[in-house]
Amino acid sequence: MNDVIILAVCKAFKGERTIYGAYHLLQGKKSAQTIQDGHFFSVLSYFGLFPTMKRNDMTKIVKFLTTEGYLQEIGEDRYLITEKGEKKRTLAIEETPLLLQLNGWLYGKLSLVFWQRLTLWIQTITHIQSGKKSFIPIIQDRFVQAWVRHVLPKNHQTRDKALSNLHQELQALLIRYEPQYALFFVLQLTTDKKIGYTARQAAHICSITEKDAVIIQQALLHDLLKEIEARYRDFPILFRFIDQLEKGSGWTRSADQTSQLLEQGLTIKEIATIRKLKTSTIEDHIIELALQKPTFPVHDYISMELQEKIEALIQSKGELVKLRELKDALGDEASYFMIRLALTRRKG
Amino acid sequence: MKLERELEKWFGYPSFRPGQEEIIQAVMEEKDVLAVLPTGMGKSICYQLPALLKKGITIIVSPLLSLMEDQVQQLRSEGIKNVIAINSFMSLGEREEVLRSLSDYKLIYISPEMLQSEYIQRKLKALYISLFVVDEAHCISQWGHEFRSDYLRLEAARKQVGNPPCLAITATATPHVRKDICSYLGMTEYESFIHSVNRPNIAITVESFLGIDDKMQRLFALVESLEGPGMVYFSSRAWTEATARKLQERGMKGVNFYHGGMTNEDRLLIQQQFMHGELNVICCTSAFGMGINKNNIRFVIHFHYPTQMESYVQEVGRAGRDGEKSIAIVLFSEDDRGLARLLSQREQLSEEQIRELLMLLTKETHISTGLEAKLCAHVGCSEVAWNNVIVSLEEIGVVNEGEIRRFSIDSVADMLTKKFSRYHRTKQKQLTTFESWLHSRACRRAGLVHYFEEHTFQKQLDCCDRCGVTFERYCTQEKQKDRKPDSNDLKLNWKIELQQRLFGESR
Numbered sequence: 001m002n003d004v005i006i007l008a009v010c011k012a013f014k015g016e017r018t019i020y021g022a023y024h025l026l027q028g029k030k031s032a033q034t035i036q037d038g039h040f041f042s043v044l045s046y047f048g049l050f051p052t053m054k055r056n057d058m059t060k061i062v063k064f065l066t067t068e069g070y071l072q073e074i075g076e077d078r079y080l081i082t083e084k085g086e087k088k089r090t091l092a093i094e095e096t097p098l099l100l101q102l103n104g105w106l107y108g109k110l111s112l113v114f115w116q117r118l119t120l121w122i123q124t125i126t127h128i129q130s131g132k133k134s135f136i137p138i139i140q141d142r143f144v145q146a147w148v149r150h151v152l153p154k155n156h157q158t159r160d161k162a163l164s165n166l167h168q169e170l171q172a173l174l175i176r177y178e179p180q181y182a183l184f185f186v187l188q189l190t191t192d193k194k195i196g197y198t199a200r201q202a203a204h205i206c207s208i209t210e211k212d213a214v215i216i217q218q219a220l221l222h223d224l225l226k227e228i229e230a231r232y233r234d235f236p237i238l239f240r241f242i243d244q245l246e247k248g249s250g251w252t253r254s255a256d257q258t259s260q261l262l263e264q265g266l267t268i269k270e271i272a273t274i275r276k277l278k279t280s281t282i283e284d285h286i287i288e289l290a291l292q293k294p295t296f297p298v299h300d301y302i303s304m305e306l307q308e309k310i311e312a313l314i315q316s317k318g319e320l321v322k323l324r325e326l327k328d329a330l331g332d333e334a335s336y337f338m339i340r341l342a343l344t345r346r347k348g
Numbered sequence: 349m350k351l352e353r354e355l356e357k358w359f360g361y362p363s364f365r366p367g368q369e370e371i372i373q374a375v376m377e378e379k380d381v382l383a384v385l386p387t388g389m390g391k392s393i394c395y396q397l398p399a400l401l402k403k404g405i406t407i408i409v410s411p412l413l414s415l416m417e418d419q420v421q422q423l424r425s426e427g428i429k430n431v432i433a434i435n436s437f438m439s440l441g442e443r444e445e446v447l448r449s450l451s452d453y454k455l456i457y458i459s460p461e462m463l464q465s466e467y468i469q470r471k472l473k474a475l476y477i478s479l480f481v482v483d484e485a486h487c488i489s490q491w492g493h494e495f496r497s498d499y500l501r502l503e504a505a506r507k508q509v510g511n512p513p514c515l516a517i518t519a520t521a522t523p524h525v526r527k528d529i530c531s532y533l534g535m536t537e538y539e540s541f542i543h544s545v546n547r548p549n550i551a552i553t554v555e556s557f558l559g560i561d562d563k564m565q566r567l568f569a570l571v572e573s574l575e576g577p578g579m580v581y582f583s584s585r586a587w588t589e590a591t592a593r594k595l596q597e598r599g600m601k602g603v604n605f606y607h608g609g610m611t612n613e614d615r616l617l618i619q620q621q622f623m624h625g626e627l628n629v630i631c632c633t634s635a636f637g638m639g640i641n642k643n644n645i646r647f648v649i650h651f652h653y654p655t656q657m658e659s660y661v662q663e664v665g666r667a668g669r670d671g672e673k674s675i676a677i678v679l680f681s682e683d684d685r686g687l688a689r690l691l692s693q694r695e696q697l698s699e700e701q702i703r704e705l706l707m708l709l710t711k712e713t714h715i716s717t718g719l720e721a722k723l724c725a726h727v728g729c730s731e732v733a734w735n736n737v738i739v740s741l742e743e744i745g746v747v748n749e750g751e752i753r754r755f756s757i758d759s760v761a762d763m764l765t766k767k768f769s770r771y772h773r774t775k776q777k778q779l780t781t782f783e784s785w786l787h788s789r790a791c792r793r794a795g796l797v798h799y800f801e802e803h804t805f806q807k808q809l810d811c812c813d814r815c816g817v818t819f820e821r822y823c824t825q826e827k828q829k830d831r832k833p834d835s836n837d838l839k840l841n842w843k844i845e846l847q848q849r850l851f852g853e854s855r
Contacts, residue, residue, distance in 0.1 A: 126850060134425035136623075138616055140417060142442055167850055174842065183842035191849045195621045198614040201604065204596075205840065 001099070001212040003061055003070075004092040005046055010071060011081040011089065012041040016322055018077035023058040026050045028108065032255060032284035039291045040343055044105035049218060098181065098216065101223035110242055111221035116144045117241045119190060124148055125163050126191040129156070138190050151240065166237045173224055173235070180206045181220055188217075258285035283337045290344040298345055302338045310334070310342040351376075351397070358400055359426065365390045367543050371515075372397055375479065378513045380538035382485075382530060386545055387519045387665030392419060395481040395515055399455045400428070404478030407509065408457045411484050411496050414615075416457040422641065423455070433457040434468070447471050460498035469508045477512045482533060485516035486658070489528035490736070491774060492521070493658040497735035503534040514538075519665060520545060520658045523801050545661055545797065546805045549668045550676050551822070552792040553813035557681040564594075566679060567651060571595060571603075574675070575824040576628040578647035579636070581654075581663055583687055585609050588631040591651070595629070602628035608635035637663060643670040647822065650678040653786065655692040656778035657799045673810065675822045680786055688783075692775050695732040699765045705729060705737065706757045706764075715750045733768075740767055791815050 009022040017037055024034045028048025038044035062079060065071040070085030081089070093099055120139040127135045137145060153159045174182040184206040190196035197205070203213035225242060232239040261271045268286070272279045290296040298307075313329055314321055326339050334342075351372055355361050364372075368390055371383045375398045385391050399406035410416045416433040423431045432446055432453045450456065450471055462468060486492040488499040506514060516529050530538060557563040571580065582588045585607040592605035604627050606618050621627040623642055630636060634654070648667045654660050660678075668674030697705070705727045712719060715738065724734050741747040744763065746755045785795045792812035797805050810817045 122850070130852075133427075136418075136421045136425065136616075136620060138613070138620065140612065140616070142438075163850065167846065170846060171843065174846075179842055183840055183845060186842045186846045186849065187840075189846075189849055190617070190620070193849055193852055195624055195626055196617055197621075198610075198617050200614070 001092065001096070001209075001215045002050065003065055004089055004099070005049065005102075005215070006058075006061055007065065007070060007081055007085050007089045009041075009043050009046055010079050011086065012043045013037075014041075014322070015074045015078045015080045017041070019058055019062050019079060020055065020077060023053065023055055026058075027053050028104070032281070032288045035291065036284065036287050036340065038105065040340070045103045047104040048108040049102065049104045049215065096212075096216070098177070098219045098223065101226070102215075102219045103222045103226070104218070107222040107225045108218075111218065111225055113144070114225060114241050115221060116141060117147060118238075119188070119196065120144055120148045121152070121241070122166070123190045123192075124152060125159055126193070128152075129159055129163060130192050132192050135192070138196065162237060169235045169238050173227060173238070176227070177220070180208065181216070184208060184216065185220060254281075255285040255288045258282055259289050262286075262289075280337075287337075287340050287344060290341060298341050302334075302341050306334055306338060307342045307345065310339060311346070314346075354401060355393070355397060358397060358428070359393065361393075364393075367541065368393055371517075371541050374539045374541070375513070375515050376401065380513055380535040381515045381517075382526065382535065382538055382540040382542075383515065383517045384521050384526065384540075384542045385517065385519060386543055386547060387662060387669070389543065391483070391517055391519065394517060395479065395483075396423065396455065398479060398515075399481075402478045404476035404512075405451075405453060406455050406479040406481060407463075407472065407477055407512075408455060408481040408483055409460055409463060409499075409502060410457055411460065411487050411494070411499070413459065415483075416459070418641070420457060428455075431455040431457070434462050435459045451475055460496060460502065463505045464498060464501055469505065472509045475509075477509045480506050480509070480512045480514045482514065482516045482529075484518055485529045485533075486518040486521045486525050488532045489521075489525040490739070490771070491528065492525045493654075493656050493662075495732065495735065497739045500532055500739060503532060506533070520661050520800075522658070522799070544802055544805065545800045546793060546802070547665060547668065548806065548808050549671055550664060550674050551810045551812065551817045552664070552676050552796070553817055554678045554680055554786050554792065555813070557679065560681060560683055563651070563679050563681045564591075567591070567649065568595070568598060570647075570649060570677065571629055572598075572600065573823045574647045575822060576602075576647070577622065577625070577642070577645055578629050578649065579645060579666065580629065580631045580649045580651055582631060582633060583652035583691055585633060587651070588633055592631040595631070600629070602626065604630060606630050606632040606636040608633060634659065634663065637666050640666065642666075644672070645669070646672075646674050648674075648676045650676075652684055652687060653678050653680060653782070655688055655775070655782065657782050657785065657796065660782065661796065661800075673821065675817070678786060685783070688779060692779050694730045695736075695775060696772050697727075697729055697733045697737070697764075697768050699761065701727050701729060702737075702764045702768065703757065703761050706755075706761055709752060710755070710757065712752055715747060715752065736768070736771065737764065740764055789814065 005026070006019075006022060009025060010019070013022060021034070021037055024031065025038050025043060025047055026049055028051050035044075035047075038047055062071060065085065066073060066079065068084075069082055070088055071079040072082050074080050116139045120137055123135065123138055127133070139145065153162050174185060177185075184199075184202050187202040187205060188196045188199060199213040199217050200210045202208075203210050203216070208216055228235045228238050228242065257275070258271055261274065266274070268279055268282045271277075272282050275282070286301065290298050310326065310330070313326055317325065317329075323336065323339060327334070327336055330339070351369060352363060355364060366389065367383075367385050371381060371385070371394045374381045375395070383391075383394060385394065395406065395408060399408075408416075410419075413433075413435050416435060420431050420433045430453050432455075434443065434446060434456065435458070438446070447468065456472075458468075482488070482499070482502060484494070485499075487494050487496040488502070489495065506512070514533055514535055516533055516535065518529070521529065526540070526542070530536075555566065557566065567580065571578070580591070582591065588605040588607050592603050595603045604618055604621070606615060606622075610618070618627065618630070619636075619640065622630055623640075645667045648664050650660070650663070654663065664676040667676060705723060708723055708726065720734060723729070724731070729737075738747060740763070741760070744760070746753055746760060781799070785792070785799070788795055791814050793805060793808075793815075797803075810821065
């Protein structure tokens with residue numbers, strides 16, 4: 001499945017970014033470049049899916065995909081997906097439509113905290129309710145532990161109620177999936193009756209390939225979270241596990257500082273001088289801020305007319321148009337920065 | 349004070365295990381104590397109980413994060429809440445919070461590198477530290493099997509926190525290592541309690557094979573007929589996974605693997621499954637075991653043998669902590685020799701590597717973890733080897749409190765090369781000693797006990813393969829072959845499974 005996701009990113013990049021750009025995206029590198037690329041090529045949903053991936057792993061997988069004829073090399077570290085590769089990709093998605101629910105950018109960080117809180121909450125409450133006070137928490141993170149301690153109902157009756165409500169909420173959520181995925185989820189829960197399986201163990205039982213266990217788990221959690229958010233009134237207990245948590249991966253700290261200086265009314269040049277950074281870096285920050293904040297005043301930097309002209313150009317040249325073609329067509333009228341900024345305001 | 353009554357009050361045990369009470373007594377009398385207590389005899393009680401009974405705070409230096417965390421969890425689950433572990437994995441905020449309220453704690457577990465921090469030492473100095481415990485004290489000796497260079501700085505740290513009485517405790521230590529422990533910790537007058545490494549309830553056997561295939565077949569047969577739970581040790585992660593898979597495919601239930609390459613969460617789950625009897629057999633590397641508090645392990649098999657007797661004794665010692673009969677089996681084949689040499693060479697550096705490392709060091713001013721990782725990767729140097737280099741450089745003053753001074757590459761390289769070749773010879777000797785024990789015709793138990801320079805032990809039934817072992821006594825009654833491959837699991841229904849996990853069968 002990992003190779004299919006790499007194919008998907010390569011397809012979206014259309015050879016305009018290197019496979020190491022793809023690697024940074026999958027690995028979840030929080031640089032302005034990575035985040036912008038993710039947005040431009042609509043692959044932010046894959047952001048941070050493989051946090052432990054090594055650069056070398058990427059090289060190996062791409063090499064394999066190329067010898068197998070799924071990818072075609074078109075320049076240094078740049079690849080296009082082949083027809084065979086596209087077939088492989090669509091087939092994988094047909095077989096596992098759940099993959100479409102991946103949304104690493106929005107839910108990557110959130111799903112981890114959600115999962116830790118949920119599993120520890122369940123372990124704790126089932127133990128207490130059966131009078132077992134001593135157990136070794138399966139989540140060692142002290143903040144998660146403190147949170148669970150804090151939200152756990154204080155008396156037996158309310159705990160009983162909370163547990164049975166959670167049971168119902170989980171049932172209502174899990175019924176939306178193929179039974180094998182629902183089981184995959186349930187088998188990983190630790191209670192006083194049984195220790196949870198690891199994702200790999202659970203996958204083994206649910207006829208999911210072990211290698212895919214982690215990615216299926218993420219897709220499942222991302223989809224669960226989307227549903228919980230959308231229908232939060234139906235899932236009061238589960239919603240509590242994510243309530244007040246910051247959604248999304250946030251922008252980089254450096255962009256944050258730029259944002260503050262912009263708000264003080266400084267220009268790009270001034271900020272670059274003050275922060276001892278290149279103007280292009282500050283421009284990167286602005287793109288990042290524009291991506292994150294729908295209210296960001298892009299028209300401080302690009303006129304409405306130019307934005308419309310760029311949009312018209314894309315319409316005429318087709319969605320697959322490259323950045324460079326746009327720049328060539330516009331000449332001195334627009335900088336790369338302006339074009340990129342205009343692109344942040346396209347309706348997906 | 350009646351110690352036994354206190355033991356029952358705090359931990360619920362009605363009486364001490366052999367060896368514990370004398371050690372605790374000496375610790376309570378404010379003496380420096382060296383204790384060698386075989387695994388399974390309840391080492392941790394020896395400092396946990398005094399810590400609770402003494403005025404002031406006890407510091408416990410422990411080398412392994414997981415070990416610390418386990419003990420803290422264990423104590424908390426027994427209702428002893430004023431205990432904390434300080435290690436580098438805590439976030440800054442978390443650590444700050446803990447350091448602000450240090451005086452609330454009775455037992456403070458800390459990693460040796462954290463204890464080096466001046467800031468933390470200052471914080472500790474302000475408290476009344478009444479006992480300084482060095483757990484796994486053998487880590488202080490370069491001749492032991494788990495040398496940790498930061499253990500060498502413990503004496504200074506102990507002085508910094510008011511020079512409290514010290515308890516150095518370990519499960520395995522030859523006389524040589526014991527001497528190192530006392531001298532590096534600055535213990536001149538001390539009481540020592542050395543218990544025999546001999547564990548009469550564990551039968552010791554070695555089986556030889558011509559090739560790897562025969563050996564694998566024998567492993568299958570053993571795992572399928574021996575009474576569990578059990579552990580099988582391998583020298584690499586890949587082996588643990590592949591073998592666990594093969595056993596599963598043969599229809600064995602309750603088999604899984606464990607190694608240092610898994611995520612923390614997964615490791616914890618597998619550990620817990622094993623503790624709760626949901627797993628019966630673990631295929632593992634030496635990463636598994638430290639801090640595993642399971643009493644009823646019935647067999648320990650070495651599919652690959654360790655590189656020295658100390659490691660062997662420690663790993664085998666995880667069996668039979670409940671005192672019931674258990675068995676240790678080494679499966680040996682000639683092919684393993686190469687592997688063992690490779691393993692032991694991971695700790696070595698060649699002259700070229702040493703020169704390269706020194707060349708790179710001349711360009712730096714400070715030692716940091718980032719630098720360590722970078723240089724180790726560049727030169728192809730293991731953590732153990734790096735530690736040895738740094739310790740040597742500190743000894744000759746080239747490195748002082750993390751700062752690197754100017755030095756002549758030629759003369760330092762010469763010194764290090766000599767040192768490493770000496771080290772290499774020692775390791776080599778340890779390995780060949782262990783291998784000759786594997787091939788010896790004499791009683792295994794006698795060989796083992798002699799290695800630790802003990803001279804007497806009681807003759808016993810089911811001693812070892814040389815003296816004779818009734819193998820059947822270690823086999824299980826039920827026919828394992830009847831087990832079908834996960835047949836129950838295939839029928840699992842998620843709704844029922846969820847219901848049962850949350851509420852049990854009855855509802």
